[in-house]
Amino acid sequence: MAGQLLQPGYEENKLQRVSKLLPCRDVQSSMLLALMGEPEQYSYPSIFIYGHRATGKSHVIHTLLKELDIPYATVTCVECVSLGLLFEQVLFSLFGPDSATLLSRSPSLSDFVRVYKQLCVQNPAKQTKYIVLDRAELLRDMDANLLPAFLRLQELVEDNVTVILLSEIVWDKFRPNTGCFEPLLLHFPDYSKDELQQILSEDSHPSYSTELYSAFINILLGVFYSVCRDLRELRHLAALNFAKFVEPLESGKVNESETHKLWRNIEPHLKKAMQTVYLREVSSVQWEQQMEKEAGAVRGLSAHGHVELPYYSKFLLIAAYLASYNPARTDRRFFLKHHGKIKKTNFLKKHEKTSNHLLGPKPFALDRLLAIFYSVVDSRVAPSASVFSQISSLVTLQLLSQVGHNDQLDAPKYKCAVSLDFILAISRTVSFDIVKYLYDFL
């Protein structure tokens, strides 16, 4: 099935094992091996590997390095909340546990280079060392000199070391303004449908034949391939739904060859799974229980959209919505008793003709919010402290959002962050016809 991996300097059987572990990634792995060369040869200083989620980037690298007994350090950048942590992990895996203590308390890059050199002198080794930086896009947010330095680390530490960067985004988004050493780029393309089928079929259930499992994977891909190509997720879904698939076999109603019947049995379930468990509306455990019991469906997360709010909070939210979606000039028309007749077309500016709901919420000042609030709420409300504190608690609940942070004391500005459906539901509970007050629906 797989082309033989060939590379002088490594044992034949090891290479064979590696190629078995890396299905459908022959091109990439042989390319990598070619780049790495023989163990003692210097390799290219930095290699940048990119490709979507679950296209085997880390898997290929790790299998290669591990199976071929090459010294390497792997660091996931998301874990490195500080630079020190990153350096420590690198040193720890390359030079053993004692090495990290040589670093100062909050090490800089030059500290790292110095310590690295020092350690290199102490334990000289001929083999190429590899540093794998997973989720390398996070390096951009760290110190500005970090990424360029890692790209040419070979020069800096004067050692046989290669840095491999793994990321989901392309190199063009990395390139710093000041320019840097260009790494070798290597793209991992998405698995095709056939490749997915081949990989997924490999982990078949021990008590069933591989053909059956492969048929199941075929059905699964038929449903899910259009929405999800993530290998990890697909494998998870396969595991969740296989029990349901073999249910008719267990009960003896159908035998293995009647794939059509099996298909008819499983297809609606997979469709349902796409809407629920794939979106994490229900947890996998709940999904499995549901499958076993056939009992009433568990209501998903988004089914509980209802939010209970205190009476005045509801009106504050309604006022905020009106302030966000109505142009300020129309307030006269909506909230003044004797506003006279203003035709919609007469006082429109050109850019206001587009629907405000398409443009999204606009910021408004606190004064305007309160003015609308007082005219909207049907009873007289004292401007008590709790009315004001309700505004800030709406902000913490993320129903309103505060805009701009400079003028907090004088004139804070807000935006309304709820949808039309939400506000319609809210205004229905206080029997307020919000559509009558919305400029877009005039």
Next chain:
Amino acid sequence: MSTSSVSKGCFVFKPSAKKRKPSPTVEDYFTHGSENMENSRLRFRTCQSLWEKMKTDTELLQEELNRKVLDSLLEFIRKSSSSFQRGTDDWRSRMRAHEIPTAALVLGVNVPDHDMTFQSLSEQLQLSVSPFVVSLQAKECAALKNLIQKVLERLMGAGVWVNDEDQCEPEQGSTSVNLKRVHCSLKTLHDWYKTVTEKTYTSTPGEKRTSIGINVQQHPPIVVIFKDLEVFSPKVLQDFIIICSRYIEQLPLIFVFGIATAPSVIQHTLPHSVSSLLGIELFQSLSCTQHLATVIDQVILTSEFPFKLSGKVLQVLVSIFLYHDFSVRNFIKGLQLALLEHFHSQPLSVLCCRKQEALGHISKLSHQDVERIQQLPSFMRYVEQQGPQDQVELLTNDDHVKEVCVKLLIDLHKYHKNYYPILRCLHVLTSSLPKYPLGKQARKLHISCLEKNVWDNEEYASAMTLLRMMAKEELVSLLQKCSVILKPGKTKKMRAVLLRLDDLITRFTKADSVAETAAEEDITSPGKGLQKKTNLFQLQKSLLEMKESRRTKKMSQFEILRDEVLEFFDSLVRCHLAPPESQPLYEVCYYSSSAVLRRHLNATPRTSIQTALSNPYHYLKNESLRTEDGTFSSAAPDICIVYKLHLECGRLINLYDWLEAYATVVSAAEGKDPESADYGKVDELKHARFIQAVSELEFLGFIKSTKQKTDHVSRLTWGGC
């Protein structure tokens, strides 16, 4: 002070401990300024004990209410952690992606109440599931670094690994050193977890662990509680989840998300790539309105506590809850305030305690207290109803007053004991009626009963009419519910009522069998009439006749019974649900100053500032500032004058005109002759005073400098004088 030092310098002398005055206790504050120390001490103690009782009762109640959701949450956590231990032998579990078990706990928008829930959750978790529970608040986790630091600090602080000295020092420096040594990453946590679990369960069971209990499993889960998910920054949360998911195979992590709004907020904050790392299950707590209803039911609608709220006060508390915060905790705080105010402001509240104690206190009443009793409006009404001889006695003889008081107090207690069961019965009867004429909640009915005679209400009449139309099965089931309510009643009257009710119920069931036979006859007789073949006209005629006869037909046995039952209930209501004002001495138990409570609980800072500025006499109580309505004393403080003048302006105020006007007013206050040359002239002093007043006004947020026009300021409030 002297020192033994020979050189000059600054020396700190700490005041010696002995010299410091003992800080006043709560009791001192309470009794401060009252003429009768003994009495107010007694009141304080009664108040304290009553509050303690109320507090423990409500806490128990809340625990009970939360129990269901907490239990299912604990069950979920237990299950998830045990599935972690089962390992990965199974095909399915090997294939499955490892999700972090996550409980989405929807608690409602009453954020102040959440603390208690989380408190009891983490306590129960620590007791029964795992010692490793961390609670996180969004405000302490601004960045990923802080979040991980907090998690490590709290977990490892609870363990044996980090020594105590480091823990105690709250200084930033020491903790960072400490964490530097243990590296702030989940890898450290993993190592630590391994050592802790091995240490505890293989060699010597540590002192700390044994106390936790044997039921803790070998790999207790690490529970991370995010108290307010909405406030966490999405970036931090996402990164943390990604990191955790890398360790989930070695570390049994479990998350609890505290959600105030709706669970869909998880999908808003987390992209699919992150939320697919979580296995989210939903837990919904009781809604806060139900919560409040239970609290009111147990604390207010009961004769257990002698302290009562008047209708208005209860209305204030309930409306603060419904209109403003939905917070049960704040409601209870309001109740506490009312309690304290009552005992503080009403000297006769010494009688507001259990019956036996109250009777004891009566005998100890001073002459002054007796006079106070005589001045109570309810007591005066009572006196007026007595014969002339009695009246004289009641107004002159202290001992006689005390004797009467004993009787009246006993009556008051009896009134309460009868009031609440009957109230509940009436509520049961009316709460199932369409449109809820007397309110859906018992508290609404209670408030309307407190305010005036409930049977005079239109709603009451309409409820009775609706009840008169009720079908038999419904009515009987309602009556049975009533009889359950009345069962625990101990007073003679309640027992008599219960007997009567039971009797009525049995008569209803008996009427069943009698009615059946009667009904059969009824059905057959009109049928016969119709069977004759007739033309249309005759049919119409016979139908009309039948209708007539039905109208005049005497009522069935069931109808008679139904009327009897309702008459009976009506009489009960009239007898027992009279408003408390009708009871002599009710002031002892009822707290009625709703305005005080409203002022304390629902403060209106803006209104107070405006009152202070437009009517300084209201706060300063200086006679020279006293004015008629609408006029203004020119002797008022500068800021008031400036404020008053600014009310007359439009949106933009010319500063110079303002200054001129101010100078004129102030000159008038100085009593200068209006004819003189320097009248209204601006001198340096006035100028300075004006500037100060204006900047004070700016500070209070009434005006603001503007760039639209030079020399102008803009007004920030609307409305004029």
